[in-house]
Amino acid sequence: MIRTGADYIESIRDGRAVYVGGEKVKDVASHPMFKPLVDIRARFYDMQHDPRTRHLMAYEEDGEWNGIGNKLPLTQGDWWDKRRATDTLLEEVGGVVTRVGDETVGEMWSLFDGQDVLNEVDPQFSANIRNHIQRVLKADPFHVSANTDPKGDRSKPPQDQDPDMLLHVVRETDAGIVVRGAKYETAAAYANQAFTKPTIANWGNAAYSDYAVGFICDLGSPGLKFICRTGFAGRAPADDYPLSNSFDEVDTLVIFDDVLIPWENVLFYRHTRAAMFIRATLHRYSAFAFVQRNLKLADMMIGAALFNARQTGLDKQQAVQEKLAQLAVYREGINAHLTAAIALSERSPGGLMMPNQSLLYTGRVLACSQLHEMMHIARELCGGQICVTPDKAAFDAPETKPWLDKFYTINSEWIADDRRKLLAFARDMLNSDYAGHRLTFQLFAQSPPFAHLAAVYRNFDWDGPLDFVRKAAGLSENVLGKVTRAPGDSAVSQWFNTTPPSRQAAE
Incomplete structure (x- = not known):
């Protein structure tokens, strides 16, 4: 069920190794660079319980309350609810915060859509995806995204330079895979878990790669180190810089120093087609x-x-x-x-x-x-x-x-x-x-x-304009080849062709 702000704050006091300004942080939740955003995230959790905002931030199902932001979108109404909830969050705190979970959990739904592709690797991976989506709904973790690597020399493949420039699997064990490398992750130092995946877009002809790996990383795992950029909070008085002191989301270079990822947290592995599919659809939601x-x-x-x-x-x-x-x-x-x-x-x-x-x-x-x-x-x-x-x-x-x-x-x-x-x-x-x-x-x-x-x-629906011009100009079918989408088949055309004029005017 949904957590309270106090539950969240306690969850990130797990002994993680966080560094900022060259010094190790004793307590992320109270450190002046992190505290403003930790408090905002805690406030969001509390809004899901507050009678004033609960009906906007959460929904009840089978006797349990869950966060609107984590809900699988099954209807248009779900999206209106999510939009209203996000507006409520931002208006409540009086500013814009991006990495608070609702905008990153959607990447998991793209995985849900790609289960057929991932089943080609191993059916257990699609089961892992469903389990983690359910866990997000029920456990309500602060979920962030891990994409960008240090990359190194981009003119060379990762194997031709220091292989750790891109996150990769170094070995398999009975308990899971062991990974090494680094990722830039905004808000990772004060989050619970991260969906970690590759940024490589061109795999060449390789069908398999140790760099084609995606998993859920528990950010309290042994072997992780968080090296943060110096935040803006506290640099100057809050009266003169109200946004800098309240809404700076600290970015982190997360070091994976031989970190064990349990098999149940692995979402895809080695199959480059799966990695390419995920990159292409990652931001669908x-x-x-x-x-x-x-x-x-x-x-x-x-x-x-x-x-x-x-x-x-x-x-x-x-x-x-x-x-x-x-x-x-x-x-x-x-x-x-x-x-x-x-x-x-x-x-x-x-x-x-x-x-x-x-x-x-x-x-x-x-x-x-x-x-x-x-x-x-x-x-x-x-x-x-x-x-x-x-x-x-x-x-x-x-x-x-x-x-x-x-x-x-x-x-x-x-x-x-x-x-x-x-x-x-x-x-x-x-x-x-x-x-x-x-x-x-x-x-x-x-x-x-x-x-x-x-x-x-x-x-974009390229077939629609092509087919329109083909007909208007009197071109033969052979000029463009087969049109894969019939005219009027776009979402806009479907709406106008199937929605009564009275409802069109009302909508």
Whole structure:
């Protein structure tokens, strides 16, 4: 059943070897770099019990309560529930957190869809997948994702350099496989388990490889070491950098120093076709929650920019309105893709309900590829004061406070302290080290831009436009070969052809 926040905090006090700033961390839950996110994750667990939010965050089945985020999506309604739950989470804490579990557990559902492929390796692996999906539902662990390796020299195969540059199996035992290497895993230092899989895209002609391995890693396992980047929390006062101090999700290089993975945790092994399948479908579900975070980030930029413009009456100017409209178009573009992805959702090979893949992946490209431009527009609307405003200490000091009160108070509605808070929020969101980190993270967290476009290429209905032009231009059937999808067979066309006009208008 769902855990409490206290249950979660206790679960990560397992003696794991965590290092930050060159020092070993005694207690992850209380360390100042990790505590803000540990507390947020604990708060999410408690929201599943809180009578005020329980009906949004959890559901009852067979007399037990389970988290909405972990629920297998079987209907469109499940996706509306998941979207509402994520919005509730982010609004409750007042910011964007990405690696908290709901956006990574979806990778397991892609495995569920691929059981036929994985059965070619060993039927026990598909059983392991079902068991772990059930465990996520019932045990409610904090589940994260492990993808990226250090990689080394990418011009060489892993066998031609230090083999540990890519995670691989070094031997088999009766108890399981022993793996060695490293993975970058955001939030791993304070999570319970990670779905660990390869990033290699080109296996050549090899049918088998020791690098083609996927498993669930218990992050309290012996042999793991967590080397974390220095976090942003505590670097500067929270009053001046509210987002840096509250929402920094610490990234970790996880070292696998001959770590035993029990056979029941192995999800696929050695079969390169299985590895390629998983890479191709990995974000089939998880991209939804990822893109939803960009929608909330767009709301944050719009709110900060609009407040700033309204303070001084600049929102009356056409040039300012046009820039605000650009932010709104970006925001509503993401919103439209997410909404349509649910409305036109599709049955997956495993019988689950998956968001419309073409719409979901094009929405991801929109959200990520335009983010830097939208941040720049928001900077411009917030004005130069976000980079020149003194810190809170100057607003409080007796000798400087009167002057800052004078020059930062606009009217009776906008006093100096509120204006300082808004400018500090905007600066941290758009100009700080944390802001630069988040921009890069959003660009690469679910693979680099070329892979985003490759996902669109694999999922767009090319046959529809080709067949339309073939008929409109009077081309013969032979010009294009066999059209694999009949005209009107796309999810959009199906909806218009089968849904009564009255319902179309209502929807």
